[in-house]
Amino acid sequence: MPAVNLRPDEIERIRTALGREPSTVELHAFDAQWSEHCSYKSSRHFLKRLPVTGENVVVGVGQDAGIVHLGTHDGERYGIVIAHESHNHPSQVVPFEGAATGVGGIVRDVLCMGAEVIGLADALRFGDTSDPRSLQSSIAEGIVEGVAAYGNAIGVPNIAGDAYALPGFDDNCLVNVIAMGIVKESEIINSYAPRGSAGWDLVLVGKATDPSGFGGASFSSVALDADDAEANKGAVQVPDPFLKNVLMRASYRVFAYLRENNVTAGFKDLGAGGIMGCSAEICSAGGYGAIIDLDDVNVAVEGMPPEVIAVGETQERLIWVLPPHVTADVLRIYNEEFTLPEIARHACAVVIGCVSNDKRYVLRHGRDIVMDVDIDFLTGTIRDELPYDRPSTTLRYARDDTKGTLRYARDDTKGTLRYARDDTKGTLPYARDDKGGDSAAGGGENLSSRASGAKRPESRDDSPHWERYDTSVRGCTVLARNVAEAGVLAPIPGSRLGVALAVAGDPTITDAYAAGEFAVREAVRKVRSVGARPIALTDCLNFGNPNNPEHLGQLVAAIDGLAAAATELGLPFVSGNVSLYNADASGNAIPPSPIVACVGVIDDVAMVVGGPSTSLRYAGDDKGGAR
Amino acid sequence: MSGRAAVLVFPGTNSEDETLRMLHAVGVDAELVHWSRGESLPEYDAYVLPGGFAYEDRIRAGAIPAHDRMLDHVIDGAQRGKLVLGICNGAQILLEAGLVPGTGEVRRPTAAFTRNAQRHFVSKHVHVRLAVDPTRSPFTALLEKNVLIPAWASHGEGRLAASDEHLREITGGAHVAFTYEGGAPNGAALDCAALVNKPGNVLAIMPHPERDGWNFNHPGHADGADPLAPSGGAIFFGGFAAALK
Numbered sequence: 037m038p039a040v041n042l043r044p045d046e047i048e049r050i051r052t053a054l055g056r057e058p059s060t061v062e063l064h065a066f067d068a069q070w071s072e073h074c075s076y077k078s079s080r081h082f083l084k085r086l087p088v089t090g091e092n093v094v095v096g097v098g099q100d101a102g103i104v105h106l107g108t109h110d111g112e113r114y115g116i117v118i119a120h121e122s123h124n125h126p127s128q129v130v131p132f133e134g135a136a137t138g139v140g141g142i143v144r145d146v147l148c149m150g151a152e153v154i155g156l157a158d159a160l161r162f163g164d165t166s167d168p169r170s171l172q173s174s175i176a177e178g179i180v181e182g183v184a185a186y187g188n189a190i191g192v193p194n195i196a197g198d199a200y201a202l203p204g205f206d207d208n209c210l211v212n213v214i215a216m217g218i219v220k221e222s223e224i225i226n227s228y229a230p231r232g233s234a235g236w237d238l239v240l241v242g243k244a245t246d247p248s249g250f251g252g253a254s255f256s257s258v259a260l261d262a263d264d265a266e267a268n269k270g271a272v273q274v275p276d277p278f279l280k281n282v283l284m285r286a287s288y289r290v291f292a293y294l295r296e297n298n299v300t301a302g303f304k305d306l307g308a309g310g311i312m313g314c315s316a317e318i319c320s321a322g323g324y325g326a327i328i329d330l331d332d333v334n335v336a337v338e339g340m341p342p343e344v345i346a347v348g349e350t351q352e353r354l355i356w357v358l359p360p361h362v363t364a365d366v367l368r369i370y371n372e373e374f375t376l377p378e379i380a381r382h383a384c385a386v387v388i389g390c391v392s393n394d395k396r397y398v399l400r401h402g403r404d405i406v407m408d409v410d411i412d413f414l415t416g417t418i419r420d421e422l423p424y425d426r427p428s429t430t431l432r433y434a435r436d437d438t439k440g441t442l443r444y445a446r447d448d449t450k451g452t453l454r455y456a457r458d459d460t461k462g463t464l465p466y467a468r469d470d471k472g473g474d475s476a477a478g479g480g481e482n483l484s485s486r487a488s489g490a491k492r493p494e495s496r497d498d499s500p501h502w503e504r505y506d507t508s509v510r511g512c513t514v515l516a517r518n519v520a521e522a523g524v525l526a527p528i529p530g531s532r533l534g535v536a537l538a539v540a541g542d543p544t545i546t547d548a549y550a551a552g553e554f555a556v557r558e559a560v561r562k563v564r565s566v567g568a569r570p571i572a573l574t575d576c577l578n579f580g581n582p583n584n585p586e587h588l589g590q591l592v593a594a595i596d597g598l599a600a601a602a603t604e605l606g607l608p609f610v611s612g613n614v615s616l617y618n619a620d621a622s623g624n625a626i627p628p629s630p631i632v633a634c635v636g637v638i639d640d641v642a643m644v645v646g647g648p649s650t651s652l653r654y655a656g657d658d659k660g661g662a663r
Numbered sequence: 664m665s666g667r668a669a670v671l672v673f674p675g676t677n678s679e680d681e682t683l684r685m686l687h688a689v690g691v692d693a694e695l696v697h698w699s700r701g702e703s704l705p706e707y708d709a710y711v712l713p714g715g716f717a718y719e720d721r722i723r724a725g726a727i728p729a730h731d732r733m734l735d736h737v738i739d740g741a742q743r744g745k746l747v748l749g750i751c752n753g754a755q756i757l758l759e760a761g762l763v764p765g766t767g768e769v770r771r772p773t774a775a776f777t778r779n780a781q782r783h784f785v786s787k788h789v790h791v792r793l794a795v796d797p798t799r800s801p802f803t804a805l806l807e808k809n810v811l812i813p814a815w816a817s818h819g820e821g822r823l824a825a826s827d828e829h830l831r832e833i834t835g836g837a838h839v840a841f842t843y844e845g846g847a848p849n850g851a852a853l854d855c856a857a858l859v860n861k862p863g864n865v866l867a868i869m870p871h872p873e874r875d876g877w878n879f880n881h882p883g884h885a886d887g888a889d890p891l892a893p894s895g896g897a898i899f900f901g902g903f904a905a906a907l908k
Contacts, residue, residue, distance in 0.1 A: 184784055188817075189716045191677025278719040282674050373699050379674050504784045508815035508874040509714070511681025514890075516788070519882060526879050529684055532890055534879075641879045642890040 040067035053413055061399060061406040064343040068309035069316065069414055072616055078582035079614040082592050085599045090608040092571045099227045100145040100305055102610025103219065104572040106637055109531040115224065116527075116535050117217035119145040120574035120633055122615035126272040127211040131178025135211045136186040136275035137351050142215040143190065144305035147284060148354055150225030150291055151217030154510060154527045156187050157196035158213050159539045159631045160501075161578075163206035172206055179211055182275070184504040189277035190284060193513055194505035195523025196537045196633075204543070204627040207620035212576045212613075214633045216537055218527045223295055227304040229322030229357045234393040237363045238315055238326060241370055242283055242353035244382030245311070246336035249273035249349030273351040279380040280352050286374035287354070290366055302357035312346040312407075314355050315389070316397050320411040322357075328389030330401040334382050342401035352383075357391060520646030521562035524638065534638035538562035541631035548579075548590035548628035552597025559634035560605055567645035568636030573602055574611040575632050580625025582616050587625045591616070594630040607634075666708030666907060668693040668746075671701075671737070671753075673728045678714035678871065682750065685873040686711065689897055689904040696733075704736035709746040709907055712737070712753025714817070714871055723777070724820040725755030729770060734760050738769055746801060746906055747865040751818055754867035758858065763867040764838035765860035766829065774825035774833065774858075776818075776869060780850025784819040787848045788882055789870050791841040791856040799837060800863030801906040806898065812841070813881060813895040814856075814870035816848050821869040823855040833858070840866055872896035 040063050042050075050058050050066055058066070072078055088096050094115045095103035101119035108114070123138025139156065146153050160179060163172030187194050192215070229236070249272065287303075294301055302322065306314040311333065319326040330345045340348075358366055370376050370385035377384050392398070397414055399407035500518070507517040514534055515524035522538035540558035545551040556573060563570045575598055580587030591614075602609060618626045638644055668691050672679045679695055686693040693711065696704060704710070718727035728734060734756070741747045741762050749757035755776045757763050767773040779785050790811045797803045806812075825833065830852055833839060841857035849869075857868035875881050875896035878888045 181783070188784055188819075189675070189677070189719070191715060278675050278716065281677060281716070285672075373697070375674070375699055499781060499785070503786055506784070506786050506817045508786065508788075508817055508871065508880075509678060509681075511678075511684065511871075511874050511876060511880065513874070514879045516882070517786075526877075526890070530891065640890070642888070644879075 040064060042067050042070065046070060054409065059406055061343045061346055062409060064347045065309070065312045065407060065414065068313055068347050071308065072582070072614070076614055078588070078616060079577070079591060082595050083612070083614070085595055086609045087599060087603050088608050088610070090572070090606070093608050093610055094221055095149070095224065096608070096610055097612065099149070101149050101217070102572065102574065103149065103224060104610055104635060105221070106218070106535055107533045107639065109528050109533060113221040114528060114533070115219050115221045116635055117146045117149045117151040117219055118214065118572065118574055118633070118635055119611050120212065120214045120576050121145070121613045122576050122578055123211045123213065124209065124578060124615050124618055127179050127182070128175065128207070128209050130272045131175045132182040132185070133272055133275055135179040135182030136277065137273045138211050138213045139183055139186040140275050140277065140280055140351055141305070141307055142213045143192065143280065143284070144354060146215045146217035147287055148225065148227060148303040148305045149217065149219060150223055150303065151219035152288060153192050153215055153217045153284065154512065155216040155523065155525055155537055156192050156194045156213065157523070157537055157539050157633060158183050158194065158211070159197055159541060160199040161205045161210035161543055161629060162199065162201040163209060164203040165201045175209055176201065179209065180501040180504060183211070183213070186275055186277045188506040190281045191509045193507045193509050194502065195507055195513065195515070195517050195525065196539050197502065197517070198539055198541070199501060200543050202543055202627060208618045208626050210578050210618070210626070210629055212578070212631045214537070214539060214574060216535070216635070223291070225291070225301060225303045227302065227318060227321065229302045229319050229324050229391050230300045231322070233302070233322060233357055233359070233391045234324060236391045237358045237360050237387045238328065238389040238391065239356040239358055239363060239366065239385055240311065240333060240353060240388045241356060241385040242383060243276055243279055243350055243380055244334045244336040245340070245345055245348060245350045245353070247340060247344050247348060249351070250344050250347065273349050276352050276380060279383060282374055282376065282379045283352060286370050286376070289369050289373065293365060293369060294362070297362060299359060299362050301359070304355050306349070306353040306355060308349065310347045310349050311355070311388070312399070316411055316415050318355060318357060319391055319397070320415045322391070325392040325394050325396040325398070325411045326389055327392050327398045328400070330399055330406070332386060332388045334384050334386050336382055342399065342406045346399055346407070363387060514641050514644055515566060515646050520566050522566045522568065522636065524566055524568070524641065524644055526641045532640040532642065534568070534641040534644060536563045536566050536568035536636035536638060537633060539631065539633045541629060543627040543629050546627065548593035548630070549597040551628045552594035552630040553601040555630045555632035556598055556601035556605065559632040560607065563634045563636035565645065567643050568638045570605070570607055570634050570636045572610045572635045573607050573632055575609055575630060576613040576615060578615045578618050578626065578629035578631065580616065580619045581623070584625070590625065590628045594628055598630055598632065666692070668709040668711055668907060669696040669704055669707035670694065670711045670713055671733055672697045673715070673717035673731065673733070674698060675717045675719050676713055676715035676752070678751065678873070681876070682711060682713040682873050685876045685897060685900055688876065688893060689900045691900070691904045691907055698731070698733060701733040701736070704733060709903070710737045710740060710748070712747070712749040712756050714751030714753060717752055717756060720820070724752060725759035725776070728756045729759035738762065741865050744862070744864055746903060748802065748903060749867040750873065751869055751871055754857070754869050755820065757865060757867040762865045763858040763860050764833050764836065765865065766832045766836065766838070773829045774823060776821050777824045778820050779818070779822050785848050786815070786817045788875070789814055789816045789848060790844040791868070791870060792844050794839050794842045795837050795859065800840065800859050800866060802859070802863070802866045802902045803840065805901045805905055810898070811844060812872055812899045813875040814872040815874040816870040818849070818869060821851065822847070822849040823851040823853065825852065836861060841868060872899035
């Protein structure tokens, strides 16, 4: 049984609020819900510095995914749903499963907004892979296979991304994944219990709850310890893209059913904190409480302790908040039309409880009430009452303002480049993952010379890793992965509207502020280079231990860099993620890794710039891209 | 021959929507038939098996769905002359079902679309060349001789493999309907991209023509072309559409 990672003062706070000793289930629930992963307790107030509003924002930060306005077709307004997450620690421990569940999780975040999932992107940071027999090489191989296996099976094209290999990631790789969806703005489904939903059904859909992924949220919020490697494997979830493929299609059918019957519902992905985290957040966000009967949960094995059922992070699950008069029909769609129980053992849609009026979060198990807490205390308090304010003097991030020209350049002169790539050794396994090097379009650096001579030792052939990703499924692809600097889709059949997606972040930039600023500008430049108009950003901030002032300083500097560039460009962040405690065995942080994705609009895909045979309008040809 | 086509959806299929869209665009009366209503399949006049990972590619791609109840109806229809088209995973299923090349017994395959030479998934834009006389099959009847069709190869198990004896049968019977132009991206024997059965009513193609079905799909599509007009991949479906008219 994993221990909880709550601090003594946090446990004391829980005791005081409850007026009694917390139960085992409650301890695990608070452990998950108050983890950095769920609460952003270390980063939340710094994140307020990012611009998040704009005329195109339909749903801003706060729900499972952001939504920006794409355009109008046949009188309908369409939005692009976008979400961005990391799955770093799981991928270091169990690379294939960690990376695959990263894709699976981000897809659910987009799906639960009522959207059809249309595209994926990935930003990967591996350790030194120059030795094909090294652990780092096998981790890289597993990660690529995991991203490929999941995305390919569910049938969502991977259209953008990059990959770097640097020794600074030897003990802590990064797997950042971005998913994009499309939704009619009139048909968005929210991740909260709708108004007037007291008494409505809470319906759990998907894979049977099993003991995998127990302690996952908490695990991702501490530094990895090699001694715990075996134990940590149990905290990683098990992916099932086959079931997800069916779950997605069944959910699309449910979306159509709800539309036809003019029903408002709530829908949310189960991620960190499992059933407890999802049901508590969806109900508290609507201003309600919840009563859940853990005995009604479809489980994979009998006899699981209630805390594992409640908090375990089994993959491929979502929760609906449904008015009772439609519940039977929705269950029929999942269980009979799409035969979930035949797709995976004990998978199904099942009523597990209801929305309550009293703002209590109550879990029953057997004859016992195993959890009974104020729902807002569970989901919200930590954010307000445990601020991690530190004197700003301890933040050692001096941006080098004396050298105004250093912003995008790698600062080779400072001598602080512990993580700098050693070009002479050819330790970069993958040439930088876009055509930027070839076209040398304005903005970023030309990396082609640095990447030349690079080996790809972890591949059993010479093909780049992204050739393993299906980039054309769904038949909407305009610019496939790595054809140009951004991927482009025509997501609405019969419409000329296009959406572009690009990812950027350069871990060789050691100044965190510069890295943040560069990531924004580079992602935006890539989107512009295909003729698209940038409309929104997402970010994932991958940094070290927030309790270390130097690491926290890097995070804050990067946020300031992101904010400065995004503000200047007038672009909002609509979704994001923070991944902390990324460090090596000696406690050194990974290279600063703010990773940014940019979404752009193309009013007419005939005007897309890029593609192999249009030599005059080649990717990155800014003369053609300016419009 | 005239009538309606069913696009079969197995658990794990992932290319049904774009396949249906392409069929509609070329004038085929088609609809999706999910596995839970597979019993309605005899009502249809033609079958299309789209891409994906039916039953998770367990054992090997196509092996489990080839034994699914839905395939009973497809095999029955094929034997009675109904048109059957398999794309990618659908092609793997038809091969496992023994319908292509069709030189052996039903469900006793004589060849395989097996692991790519690279031993991993390959996603590449390709062109396939018509390798039989257009009159060989209703699927190819409207194509020009030796025509090139653009498509996306997106598979992990697409390499045609068979014994020398069976390869001789495949060559001798003109069962290779399309070859990869410039060499197979997966190491396939005979550079084979598509197989057709002896009567010509069952065709199995590994790459996806429907993913290069519109001008906007086509890499480097010409300036000024209507992005929403059908492109080269749509041509592939013309014979099928005409045969169902």
